[in-house]
Amino acid sequence: MTEVKQTKSCRGIYLVGFSGSGKSTIAKRLAERLDCQSCDLDDMIVERSGMSILDIFNQEGEQGFRARETDALIAASNAGAFVIATGGGTVVRAENRNLMTSNGWIILLEAQPPILYSRIQQQLKGSDPRAIRPLLDAVYPLDQIRSLKHTRQPAYGLADWTVHTDRLTEEQVVDEVIRAVEILENSIEPLVSQDTAGPMRHSLDPDQPPPIVVAAGLWPYQVIVGWENLAGVGDQIKRVLPQARHAAVLTDRRVWQRVGSTLEQALQRAGLKVDVRDIPDEESIKTSDHVNAIHDWLLAIRFRRNDVLLIVGGGAIDDVGGFAASTYMRGVAMVKVPTSLEGMVDTSIGGKTALNHPRARNLIGTFYHPRLVWTDAALLRDEPQEQLRAAWAEVVKYAMLESSLLRDEISGATLFEVVSANVVQLKGLEKRILLNIIARCVALKAQVVASDERDFGEHRILLNYGHTIGHALETSRIALRLGLAKPDVAARQNELLTRFGLPTKLPKVSMDVLLSRVRNDKKVFGDTPRWILPVEVGRATVSSSVSEADLIAVIEEHSSATMSQHRG
Template identity: 40%
Template sequence: MTANEERYDASARPAVRVELGERSYDIRFYWDEPRALVRDLALFCREGAFVVSNPTIWALHGAAFESALAEAGLRYAVELIGDGERFKTLDTAARLYDRLIAERFTRGACIVAFGGGVVGDVAGFVAATFMRGVAFVQVPTTVVAMVDSAVGGKTGVDHPRGKNLIGAFWQPRLVAVDLAYLRTLDQHNLRGGFAEVIKYGMIADAEFFAWLEANLERALALEPESLRHVVRRSCEIKAQVVGADERESGLRAILNYGHTFAHAIESCGQYRERQFHGQAVAIGMVAAAETALRMGMFSRAEAERQRALIERAALPTRVPAELAAQDLLDRMYSDKKVAAGRLRFVLPVRIGEVTLRSDVPPELILDVLRNLGAQ
């Protein structure tokens, strides 16, 4: 243990509090500090830690994490699941239950998700259901997991007929974010995650959006202070929205800004691969802004500011030319969330504020999509 770590005081560490009554928890930040992180999560592990990760992440960061676990004197087991959305299944969950039982974990178990959104969603689902629910800690390693999936308590697995059809709300006891993990993340996933970051500025915080305009490149280059501001502010916004609407009855819908278009784009063409989610959201936000513009509720100047920021993140702003506007519109109507045949869009009013609208004419949507490059 270094002198520096001996002086470590968990209460002094910057944290974001997610306020959910007795289910409240902290999001804590670290920079290349596996020992401090493990010491914090050990507080929730009465019976030991059951760590879920995947071979890609574990090859990069497993050794340091494991020696921190050993040093903390914690009983632990590590189970690796396959890398990729196709492993976010009940079969994978079943394997995790088998291992938990084989290792004789009981109700005092703490499940630690060490990875991106796939690991977090399936490990969280197992935590929600094993022994009717055990402690859960998220250690997110992608931008998407840090700013989105690790915060908010949605867990689940996919079904052959659709994504996230099986799941549970289950809040973590701690989200421990070591930003240095992002140093090994590829540019595609890094930038895709920044689409969600830009989304937070658009839906809730004009000042944060302006900060991104001034500092985007520094954050993308993983300059620690800038990166911490980006992830922290994004978490705060998500935490605030989730705190006000834990079970998604109303306000939480604003988190879907750009996503109605994105889901349609994702269900067609090259974007079908789930790895393009952030890229599809980027196009979706441009489409939402254009829609709002035509509805007379948003300004051209602000739509251009959004587009410029998305372009600087090297994210796409046009609909792939092989997609047909009518197909995309049909997909939007067939989405499971369409209530009574009325499409509901999250549209910007100004940068930092969005509103829900279910009165957008379908012809206007078709026109927006064609103008952005669809057939």
């Protein structure tokens, strides 16, 4: 055997990988060779909680287990030189990865699913039944391993080094890890661009933003942001959906009068038969009866699963059209062509559909992503000024959230700075700056959707900033009262809202009505409202610490509290 130099790592070593990859065994042997401490994270969780892993899952669910796992990881990482065998899913959480990256080297122990399955079977023979991995307790365990490992692979791929263990003995794996650490400890710092948040451009047209990829759902899809590019949408649809023969278009009459001729010609030129149904863009259409009417229409025009449904416009048509696409034949391809600023920067991306219930708005819905979003920003020249003005609040929202929505620090001018410096140009719909700002907002939304598609975590909820009772009140009053935001945060935001012509006075409203809205807000968790509150310009946090007493005191103290209210 080749002699491997024994090196004592200056940093900790985190062994990551799927169950059965050998992390626990290798951690012990590695610690012996390196003369340092070893820790098995699962064993530490059991010891600290007094419960088995299975009992924790049964009583607290996976979310409770993951919280305990993070606490144990923090404690274990404060032990000096160490080797830690993490759980199979530890590395999936971003906060765990950040902690490990800051304190040590992340070494992935990799193996093929059949090998993992065989090892897990051997481990479970004669062991306490409570030692079973809850997430692998399955009817078809090998398929379960393949599926679960596939979902974790993007996180595993972020390790500093990978050791393929399939054909190696335990001693050989230890040798490989020591060799990896030796190389890493003596390696030259990789050259990393400091401009991680800036665009990387190879386009021949510097005025045209690059396509933005939304990596969510069953397929990644592109958002194309352009200017007077509507005539190209048919060709792009055929590239994305080459089997499509029929385009069914859902729109409203006013929108179709503006874009219908150009769009219909573009679709026909691409070889698509076109049928159009116009429906009013009103909240009243968001019912099961209207969905059934759309289904009846699709049946009548002999619309097939390989065809494409276009949603042209936005608002209620986007909600009901998306729901119809997600349920007709269990889901058909959908393309969105937003024609409003709000649709372009926000609502056309993310996959949320919605119907109203007699007792609640947007209570019924699905997550269903389009195959393409095609934006022609030149269409904003025909958007009603009142509607356009209200949508600038969404742009301000993204400017106030930018750092919270990105993994890396922003280099160069922030979105808030760029928007602030170009308010006049944006209101005048100047092409270059308008396309840049729309693309930046879309890219931020794409990052959020990719990381928290189903709105389960505390990432996508940030997009509700200002949607409870208004940007300015939530910033300048509540956040200040809780000591989260400095006065200049409120001043800078509210000045920007004012420059866009947005109202900054809290309208007269019944306290009972206001409190009822807060109690029934979609962000309520259990019985506790959650608020998105700014920490600084570009960064916000989720807070459940706002009591009704705080809210009442703020409103009573500031009866002329500044506020900007728009569609949530």
